[in-house]
Amino acid sequence: MKGVIFVELLRMAEANAGEELVDEVLDSLTLESGGAYSAIGSYSCGELFSLVGAFSERLDAPAEDLQKMFGHWMFSYFVENYGEFFTDKKSAFDMLASIENEVHVEVRKLYPDAELPSFETLQTSETEMSMTYKSARPLQSFCHGLIEACLSHYGTPGVISVDDRSDGHPAHVVFLIGLEKA
């Protein structure tokens, strides 16, 4: 798992729950990295789930909600730091459709060994798209949050229904996205 995820997760936690809580959580866990993350490093995926679990417990919030919230956070981070990806994408569907073939290509330039999930999109009409998420990690709620943030970024609200076909592990989820007709 890439370090930027950990760095941003802790930043989000700090922004929402304060530095003290974050320090408490990091002190309470036995982490291989010692809780010191660099955006350009790579860390065990288990640490992410430990952190999310611990935050969920402290804040008494479901882990799925935190993942979804983190999805929103990361989307903002991408808009802020990788604005070039957004300039030629006219709609939320354009953006979602480009993840597999454009965004991941750029990610691989930086991290040739990154284990990237797959995002297969199929636009069935002007307002409907299905996105099939397959990953070795159960981060479907994080994805859900990213899609919501994307729709909101383009000012095109819609309904996202989740069809989870994972049957445990690995993750296999189909998101059906229906935009509200203008």
Place this chain on the structure above:
Amino acid sequence: MAQAGPVTRNRYERERAARQSAERLLEAKSRELFDANQRLMQQAQALELAVTERTREAEEAAQARAQAEAANDAKSSFLASMSHEIRTPLHGVLGMMSALDSTALTNEQRDLLEVMKEAGYVLRTVVNDILDLSKIEAGQLELSNAAFYLPNVLKSLKQHFGLSASAKGLTLLFDTDASCERWLFGDEFRLRQVFGNLLSNAVKFTAHGTILLKARVRQEAGGVYCLDVLVEDTGLGLSTFARDGLFKPFAQADPKIAHRFGGSGLGLTITRRICHLMGGAITLDGEEGKGTVAEFQVRLKSAEPPEARTHCADLASAEALLEARNWTILVVDDSAVNRKVVTQYLKRYKLTVLEAEDGVNAVDLWRRAKPDFILMDINMPVMGGIAAALRIREEAIERAEPRVPIVALTANAMSHQVNDYLDAGLDAHIAKPVGRAELVRVIGSFLSQRVSRC
């Protein structure tokens, strides 16, 4: 060292900002590195492709060249073998015509025979040219070396071309001086070919006016003599088109020329090659309609005038020698036509002519008849000419018998082959087709030695 206190908020923010800056920097550098690597890989691929392409092109070019060379070799060897095959029967035809000439003929028959002979000589020239070209292309055109007297060469050229020039109403002038009066050592036949080619072109392509041949010999370092020759005419001259193709085989100045003047278009190719082989060069110059100037140089060694045989240089003395005694001449050839040609040539003299169709018969006849002169073909079934000559020489030494002159008579002989003949004990070589005069002169020159020894 001071004890480290608690980290201040500012200090913490500075450190964090520094780390983020380092991370961004590293990310940018990583991306640049990736892009640079991509470009390198693309360049490597492009190079690889270019190398593959070039290798393929080079291989194709080599293959095409090999094919072209093979085709050219095949053409040369086809021409050589065809020419050889044509020359042998042509020898028979020309010989028989010559024999026919010495029989009683009506005027009309003689006129017809003249036309036939003329056509036959033209055909022989073309066939010889093709054979020469084949040798040139195979790198096998070799020069023989013998002493010759340059004024004799010039004299006979003037006689020969003077006739054809005056027949067209042209003036043929020879400008030579004392420098030309010397014996030289080289290939007289090939030198005559160079002269002959330039003079016959000059006569052929000049309608009226003068043909001038200027020759000078000058001494160079190392005992080498350079013969400088200029042949100038007032004929057609050279068009730009003509100049480009002059020395290319089968190329005539203008396709129309072939129709108007005939010829194989090989003459200048052969001439130039001979000049090169003789350490010289040839150039042609002249504008269209303003005549042609041909210049060539060849380099030859000086030769001492030979003492013997000189009295046989002319046909009359040779004929007198042949008439002097009832000589026995042995003619060895597997071709009945060729034997017939020689016997026809010799019929007019009081000679005993014996015939053998292979080496075994030749040796047998030599043992029994002890001929005064043997004319020996080289390629024959059962026993070839070289083996027969060797046998005769060995037996003669064992029996202490006098050495009989043996002269090889064969078509298509290369210089190195001639050397083999001489090593085998043959005394000289005559190339087929041979004319009566040449044959008589050669036989005469050898018989004169027998006379002087007797």
